[in-house]
Amino acid sequence: MTFLRLAAACALPLWLAACAVPRAPAPPEIVAPTQWYAPMPHGGRLADLVRWWRELDDAVLADLIDQAQTGSPTIAAAQARIAQARAARAASRAALLPSVDGAASLTRGNAQAPLPLATTAQVGAEAGWEIDLFGGRQYAIDAAQARLRSAEAGWHDARITVAAETAASYFRLRACQRLLEVSQGDAGSRAETARLAQLSADAGFTPPANAALARAAAADSAARLIQQRAQCEIELKTLVALTGLAEPALAARLAQTRTAIPGTLFGVAALPARVLAQRPDVFQAEQAIAAASAEVGAARADRYPRLSLSGSIRAGLVRTGGDTVEAQTWAIGPLAVSVPLFDGGRREANVDAAIGRYQEAVALYRGRVRSAVSEVEQALVAIDAALRRGDSVRTAARNFQAYFDSVEARYRSGLASLVELEDARRDLFAAQTAVVGLERDLQSAWVSLYRAAGGGWERDASALAAQP
Known part of the structure; x- marks a missing residue:
């Protein structure tokens, strides 16, 4: 009889396991829109985003991105998180043995x-x-595996972020250098006009007020030139921080080439699901749900014998x-x-906390998907707007240049006033600035689309296996 009682006591947990195995919540369904509502560059054709930076035929940009990714603390931290997640998974697996x-x-x-x-x-x-009668340890392994996949996706996201930030900084610096050239030309022209106006006023051909106006315009242009040069120095130092290169070496590297950036760079898929599937941050949010779901199962299993x-x-x-x-x-x-007989509600509270974390992960995932769609839409709108206004901006600049040349010729012949010349010069400077601003906005929009589309990341381990 004693043996039968012992056998029954040992079999009780097995019987309970068969009757009530704790379950983890099912993942939510997220419905993505079926199409982009913003205009699609290139009619929505898909391009290889991995090689996009090198397809620009700008060796300096490609080298800077490689340098930034090689020495990036952000990427190094992401690699460290992968190591931590692998160790946590190994510890979870060991708990089964x-x-x-x-x-x-x-x-x-x-x-x-x-x-x-x-x-x-x-x-x-x-x-x-x-x-592990009720699967609590297995749920812990599942959670650790999801955390590891999330950390690996974080490494890819860090690569995309560093590449995008480096490219954006590079484009801003190039645009700043273009604006510096425009400002230098404007300052030189105004300084020459001020010199001629002063000679004319000293000779008594024009009133002193004309010379004063010319000097004021030249001083204003000189101030803008100083400000523009300082802005370029700031952009250069930002790029130094991103790449880790010494400032003299970086400045020398940038001076080697001035490759023009094309207006249209790449296309993206017409279906949002194809783009969202390659976004590391969206995949991270998915894995956060998987981990939180497994942790709910582990917390529920803790309530059983x-x-x-x-x-x-x-x-x-x-x-x-x-x-x-x-x-x-x-x-x-x-x-x-x-x-378990009595714990003051601790185990039940742990289950409630795990369910709360799961619900939070679901909400964050839904928000991440919405933001991803919105980021792609916004980038597409910005690209479309920049492309459509490009002809108008460049046409305006060409005509303002022609008008300024005509007014300057008439001014030198004494047929136009200095006020008329300065008005024409101011319009030309604004038009030239608008052209550079258009190119900068277009480049920034392309970088935003690259980042919103998930860069070149795909959900496999091939790229991760190649990391150092």
Whole structure:
């Protein structure tokens, strides 16, 4: 009868496991829009985003991006998070296996007088195993695996972010250099006009007020030139921080070429699902849901009984009264069942907290998908607007240049006033600035689209396996 009772007690957890296995929440369904509502560059054809930067035929930009990714602290931190996640997964897997510890002991004493003193030396091994009846340990492994996939996606996201930030900084610096050239030309022209106006006023051909106006215009242009040069220095230092290169070396590298950036760079897929599927941040949000779901299952499993088995084996010597006797012992057991009875609501609170984290992960995922769609749409709108206004901006600049040349010729012939010349020069400067601003906005929009489309990342391990 005693044996039957013991067997029934041992079988109780197995029976409970068959009746009530804790379940993890099912992942939510996210419905993405079926098409982009913003105009599509190139009619929506898909291009290889991995090679996009090198397809620009700008060796300086490609080298700077490689340099930035090689020495980026952001990418290094992402690699460290992958190592942490791998270690956590290994620890979770180890929890499913029995644990074995070595033990050694040496004692000397007597149990009771008048027994002689005894010396006992033993070495052995002790083993313990908690049987995963309700899948709590397996849920922990699933959560750790999801965290690892999330960390790997974070590494890809860091690569895309660093590349996009480097490209954006590079384009801003190039645009700033273009504006610096425009400002230098404007400042030189105004300084020459001020010199001629002063000579004319000194000779009595024009009133002194004309010379004062010319000097004021030249001083204003000189101030803008100083400000523009300072802005270029700031952009250069930003690029230094991103790439980790020394400023003199970077400045020399930038001076080697001035490659023009094309207006149209690449196309994206017409279906949002094809773009969202390659975004690392969206995949990270998916894995956060998977991990939170598994953690709910683990928390629920913690409310059920635990079944553990232990054992030991020892070999040693006992020396007493001048005699030495071998002492070898082994034991299997106990086979122990631990049933939660009262914990003040701790386990139930852990389940509620895990469910709350799961619901938070779902909400963040939905928000991330919405933001991803919005970012692509906004980038497409910005590109379309820049492309459509490009002809008008360039036409305006050409005509303002022609008008300024005509007014300047008439001014030198004495047929136009200085006020008329300065008005024409101001319009020309604004038009030239608008052209450079258009190119900068278009380049920035392309970089935003590259980032919004997930760069060149695909959901496989090939790129990750190649990392150093």
